[in-house]
Amino acid sequence: MALATLDNVFVRYDLKKEAAAKKVAAGKDESLQKVLTAVVDGDEENIVQVVNEALAVHDPPTVIREGLVKGMNEVSRLWEEGVYFLPQAIISSDTMLAGIEICEKKMGRAMDKKGLVITHTAEGDIHDLGQKIVNALLRANGYEVMDLGKDVPVDNVVAAVKQYKPAMVTGTALMTTTMTAFRKIASRLEHDGIEIPFVCGGGAVSLEYVTSFDLGIWGKDASQAPEMASDAVSGANWQKMREKYNG
Amino acid sequence: MPKYTQMAYNSADEMIFGTAKHPVKYGRDFEVGGGFVYPELVPHPRPGSEETKKSLLREYERMVNDVLERAVALGFPGIQIELEHVWQMTKNPDWGGDIAGQTRRQQEDYYKKYGLKSAIRATIADNRKPDQENIRDCKSLDLALKTFESSAANGADNLSMESVGGKEISDYCIVRQDIRGVLFGIGVLGSRDMEYVWQKIVAIAKKHGATPGGDTNCAQANVAMFMAGGLLDKSVPHTFAAVTRAIGAARSLTAYEMGALGPTKDCAYEDPIIKAITGVPISNEGKTSACAHADLQGNLIAAVCDLWSNEAVEYHDMFGGTTPAVFTEILGYDVALMNTAIAMGKAHDLKAMLVNSDKYRDPHSFVVAPENAYQVGQALVANNTSYYNRARAAAIKAGELVLADSKMLLSAFEREVLQKTLRELESFPAKEADFVDQCINTYKKVVPGFNPANYGL
Numbered sequence: 001m002a003l004a005t006l007d008n009v010f011v012r013y014d015l016k017k018e019a020a021a022k023k024v025a026a027g028k029d030e031s032l033q034k035v036l037t038a039v040v041d042g043d044e045e046n047i048v049q050v051v052n053e054a055l056a057v058h059d060p061p062t063v064i065r066e067g068l069v070k071g072m073n074e075v076s077r078l079w080e081e082g083v084y085f086l087p088q089a090i091i092s093s094d095t096m097l098a099g100i101e102i103c104e105k106k107m108g109r110a111m112d113k114k115g116l117v118i119t120h121t122a123e124g125d126i127h128d129l130g131q132k133i134v135n136a137l138l139r140a141n142g143y144e145v146m147d148l149g150k151d152v153p154v155d156n157v158v159a160a161v162k163q164y165k166p167a168m169v170t171g172t173a174l175m176t177t178t179m180t181a182f183r184k185i186a187s188r189l190e191h192d193g194i195e196i197p198f199v200c201g202g203g204a205v206s207l208e209y210v211t212s213f214d215l216g217i218w219g220k221d222a223s224q225a226p227e228m229a230s231d232a233v234s235g236a237n238w239q240k241m242r243e244k245y246n247g
Numbered sequence: 248m249p250k251y252t253q254m255a256y257n258s259a260d261e262m263i264f265g266t267a268k269h270p271v272k273y274g275r276d277f278e279v280g281g282g283f284v285y286p287e288l289v290p291h292p293r294p295g296s297e298e299t300k301k302s303l304l305r306e307y308e309r310m311v312n313d314v315l316e317r318a319v320a321l322g323f324p325g326i327q328i329e330l331e332h333v334w335q336m337t338k339n340p341d342w343g344g345d346i347a348g349q350t351r352r353q354q355e356d357y358y359k360k361y362g363l364k365s366a367i368r369a370t371i372a373d374n375r376k377p378d379q380e381n382i383r384d385c386k387s388l389d390l391a392l393k394t395f396e397s398s399a400a401n402g403a404d405n406l407s408m409e410s411v412g413g414k415e416i417s418d419y420c421i422v423r424q425d426i427r428g429v430l431f432g433i434g435v436l437g438s439r440d441m442e443y444v445w446q447k448i449v450a451i452a453k454k455h456g457a458t459p460g461g462d463t464n465c466a467q468a469n470v471a472m473f474m475a476g477g478l479l480d481k482s483v484p485h486t487f488a489a490v491t492r493a494i495g496a497a498r499s500l501t502a503y504e505m506g507a508l509g510p511t512k513d514c515a516y517e518d519p520i521i522k523a524i525t526g527v528p529i530s531n532e533g534k535t536s537a538c539a540h541a542d543l544q545g546n547l548i549a550a551v552c553d554l555w556s557n558e559a560v561e562y563h564d565m566f567g568g569t570t571p572a573v574f575t576e577i578l579g580y581d582v583a584l585m586n587t588a589i590a591m592g593k594a595h596d597l598k599a600m601l602v603n604s605d606k607y608r609d610p611h612s613f614v615v616a617p618e619n620a621y622q623v624g625q626a627l628v629a630n631n632t633s634y635y636n637r638a639r640a641a642a643i644k645a646g647e648l649v650l651a652d653s654k655m656l657l658s659a660f661e662r663e664v665l666q667k668t669l670r671e672l673e674s675f676p677a678k679e680a681d682f683v684d685q686c687i688n689t690y691k692k693v694v695p696g697f698n699p700a701n702y703g704l
Contacts, residue, residue, distance in 0.1 A: 010608045014478040018658050079481065085660075086474070086482040087424035094423075124334035126376055126411065129418045129470060136422075150376065176294040176561060177333040204561075209294065 017082070024074050031057050032067040035099065039071025040078070042091030044098060051099045060103035064111060068099045072140055079223075086133070093140035113144040115167040115233035117225075120157050121150035121202075122181040127174035130202040133222040134170055141226035143233075154181050158188045161196060168232035169196055170225070174203030186215040197238040199228055207246055217241045249631040250504040255526030259621035262519070262551045263594050264585050268526025271508050273404040273458045274366025275358040277325055279510045280528030280553040284585045286578035287368070287513060287530050287556040288314050289329040290571040293563070297335045300342045307346045308353070310562050310571045315357045315365070317572040323579040325364030328354070329513070330403070331559055337372035337394045344397025351402030368460055369403035370512065371395050373444075378415040378696030383443060383703075392447055399455035406452050407460035407512050412440020412702065413498075416686075417467040419694045421474065421483060421491065426642070426668045427675065429491050431686040433467045434638025435679070437498040439702040445505035461527070462502040463515035468495030472516065472611055473540060486649060486657065486665035489610035490672075493623050493645035496520035497638035500627070503527055513556035516544070516611070519620035520641075522551055524628055530554035535578055538570070544612035547605035550598045551617050555582050610665075613655050614645045622648060635679035643672050 024040050027033030031054040038047045054063045075092040078084040104110050117138055121128040128150035135145045148160055161169055173179040182200045189196060200210045201219030210218040215238050219225065224245065231241055255268045267280025279285065290310035296302050311328060318326045328350060330336070336343040347369050354365040371394050374387040382388060395406055413436030420428025441462060452459040463469070468491050474480075475488035496517035503509070509527030511518045513536075518529040529552055534545030536558030542548075549555060557574045567573045588597040598617075605612040613619060626644035630636045646669045649655050650662075657665070676682045687699050 006603070006607065009604055012478065012608075012656055015656055015658055017479065018660070082481055084481070085424075085484055087422055087484070087487075090422050091424075124338070124374075126374055129422070132418065133422060149379070151374070175333060177292060177297045177335065180294045180297070 025070070027070065028066050029057070032063070035063060035067030036071040036074070039068055039092050039096045039099065040074050042088060042095050044091065044095050047095045047099050048102060051102045055103065055106055060107045064100060064103050068096045068103070069142070072096045089140075090133070090136050093136050097139060114142045115229065116144045116146060116164060117168045117170065117229050118146045118148060118157070118160050118164060118166045119170045120148035120152040120172070122171055122173040122178040123151055123153050124181070125173045125175060125178040126150050127203065128172065130222055131170070131172040134172070134225045137222060137225050138229055141229070143226070143229050154184045154188065157185050158192075161189060161194060162192070166196070168199060168229055170199045170201075170219070172202040173200070173205050176204045176209075179205045179209065182210065182216065183213045186213045190214050195237060197228070197232045197236070197241050199225070211242060211246050214238070218246050249634060249637055251500065251524050251628050252631055253628055254523055254621070254624055256523055256621070259523065259618040262523060262617050262621070263598055264550060264552050265589055265594070267509070267522065267528035267553050269508070269528070271458055271510060271528055274327070274364070275354060276364045277327065277366040277404070279327075283589065284552060284582045285325050285327055285364075285554055286323065286575065286582050287327040287329055287554040288571060288575050288578060289331050289513070289557055289559045290314065291331070291559040291561045292333060293561060297333055300339065300345065303335065303342060304345060304349060306562060308349055310569070311350050311353050313569045313572040314575045315353060315363065317568065317575040318579060319357060319361050319363055321576060321579055323575070323583070326575065326579070327366045327368055327405075327554055329368040329370060329556070330398070331370045332372040332394070334372055334374060337374060337391055340390060340393040340397040343369065343371065343394040344401040347398040347403040348401035366404040367402060368405040368407055369398035370407040370409065371398065373408055373411045375411060377412065377698075377701055378694070381698075382412065382440065382701045388444075392451065395448055395451045396455070399451060399457040403457060405458045405460040405510070406448055407462065408444070408448060409463050409465045409512065409514070410437075410441055410444055411466040412444070413437040414466045415694055415697055416690055418470065419690070421467070421471045424484065424487055424664065426487070426490065426671050427686065428690060429471075430494055430635070430638055430642065430672070430675070431682070431690070433464065433491070433498050434494045435635050435683060435686070436702045437464070437467065438501045438634035438638070439704075441498065441501035442505060443703070445502050445507060449506035459507040461507050461509050461511035461515070462499055463512035464495030464499050464517055465512070465514045467498075468492045468517060469514060472542065475611070477541060477543070478609070484661055484664040486610045486646070486661045487668060489614045489649060490642045490646050490665070490668055492517055492611060492614055493520070493641040494638045496623065497627055497634065497641045500524060501634075510554050513554065514558055516542070516548060516615055519548075519551050519615050519617055520624045520627070523617070523621045523624040528553035530556050532556040532558045535574065535581060538574065543609035544605045544615060546601045547612050547616055549581070549585070550601045555585070607654050607656070610649045610655065610657070610661070613649055613652070619645075619648050633679040635682050639672055639675060643669060646672070
């Protein structure tokens with residue numbers, strides 16, 4: 001059936017707001033530029049070669065700082081500007097982490113991390129994709145992530161927090177009937193005197209629910225995780241973080 | 248192995264809401280696809296009510312009563328209620344069984360008093376963890392099968408599932424825009440897992456005289472679609488999600504090859520393709536599932552439905568009553584309009600309105616529009632030599648259709664993603680065995696816990 005116009009049926013706002021073309025910052029020299037470009041392009045096939053070439057000229061911390069991390073910063077910017085979608089950011093993150101692994105081998109030790117974050121998906125919930133995205137974005141931003149996995153009993157989360165003393169803990173749930181584990185975890189931690197920011201998000205998890213118990217901070221989107229971790233590592237308590245993100 | 252070699256319908260024009268080639272009868276004088284559309288209401292318990300069996304039974308008793316009461320109050324001829332299991336209902340088979348029994352008694356009461364036609368779908372939770380356990384022999388599967396038994400024994404008329412086979416691969420690949428892994432995880436592994444699981448579900452249904460309903464690619468294609476999100480979201484490209492949907496159709500088809508009879512699951516947006524191939528009645532959700540999620544085919548997806556659903560609505564009070572009552576009313580009047588169109592001989596006009604409302608809103612709606620769904624189905628059955636071949640053919644056809652229609656506008660980025668996806672699909676091996684070898688070799692290295700033996704590989 002031919003229609004004269006659909007203008008009053010829907011508007012394709014996505015086409016009105018197309019992102020600008022990709023422009024990327026320059027590296028300090030040619031070898032670092034190649035590393036930076038490989039991260040920006042998510043070039044997993046060539047990252048080993050270009051990182052090794054850069055390591056022949058520079059020390060590992062320089063390759064990490066001026067090539068890998070700088071490349072990832074560009075990716076974050078491109079994502080924020082709408083040039084990149086999530087998959088480009090994830091592939092670039094994979095590429096950067098592969099490069100860091102090579103540098104760490106050369107250094108003979110792991111790169112200093114900004115802090116530890118423990119992540120999990122609620123007991124009874126097998127939907128852990130949101131958690132995996134959080135893990136990838138945190139790692140890409142220099143945090144150590146302890147991934148407890150999916151369908152994690154309350155006891156295991158509490159025990160891990162007590163043992164490893166992270167700067168922040170996160171919980172992901174798709175269903176409202178599994179997110180109830182978050183309140184139990186928060187209650188147990190608070191009872192034991194552990195006042196840690198507990199970021200909860202995913203699916204049907206609501207601001208109203210998460211802010212109904214102490215320690216809880218509602219995470220609207222996985223992309224917030226690095227900034228939240230930065231706040232937690234900088235010493236922001238859960239009250240301050242709740243005010244900033246959920247106020 | 249794939250079985251469908253031809254389409255159930257001669258053309259997409261022949262497909263219409265309310266009528267399926269193979270209607271299904273069950274419940275209390277309830278027929279799906281027999282000439283009319285019925286509402287399917289899915290109530291969801293409030294957090295906290297799942298703490299004990301007693302509190303959950305009481306929650307369902309209230310919700311179901313609110314649904315039936317509103318249906319009678321507004322003169323709706325019939326309704327199906329879906330008991331979509333929260334984890335606790337499947338983990339404890341007696342909980343699922345008792346809730347099915349309670350719902351049956353409530354429906355019987357309304358049938359006796361008022362003649363309200365009704366039925367129950369029990370959708371058992373698939374709590375298996377493919378990257379952590381042997382999904383063909385694990386406690387989660389054992390409990391799920393026991394809960395199918397208890398539900399059917401206590402009065403569930405339709406047994407359905409949202410199976411998760413291959414999810415460990417598709418989750419990894421959807422967020423990396425890796426079409427090879429999506430094709431492998433959904434098209435190959437998902438289909439193989441469904442073959443295994445659905446044989447068991449169909450056997451249980453037969454034993455108890457229940458109807459094996461259907462499955463949905465909720466765990467995979469819906470992940471891609473929901474991550475693609477609205478027009479301005481920047482998570483998964485919309486063209487990539489649309490191609491993923493076509494692959495999901497090839498996988499969901501397996502349930503009907505194993506003996507499922509429909510109606511299909513409401514959240515299976517691939518259902519128009521399934522109906523075109525199989526002729527089973529389908530359940531769909533669109534604008535009426537805004538209580539659970541947003542999508543870009545709110546009207547279109549009703550075009551060939553046989554049940555019209557709300558996905559899931561959590562139990563709360565609204566000005567107009569409780570949420571299950573309110574959504575019963577919304578669904579009931581939507582269905583009344585469709586059935587009025589049928590009665591007035593205007594069904595195809597209404598179908599055209601529903602389709603044109605959304606067809607060019609997004610590539611996803613475009614692919615599941617009946618005329619395109621039909622062509623994807625044709626590609627699928629014409630390449631039925633293996634799960635891989637048919638899923639790949641469906642994906643290629645979906646992508647080609649999107650690119651070929653000048654009215655389906657795409658951003659430069661989305662077009663580039665789709666063209667790259669098609670190039671990759673075309674480059675894959677011709678033989679399933681070669682593709683599987685390639686994928687096992689690749690994903691065993693990068694997806695922790697991936698175990699090909701879970702899929703008989």
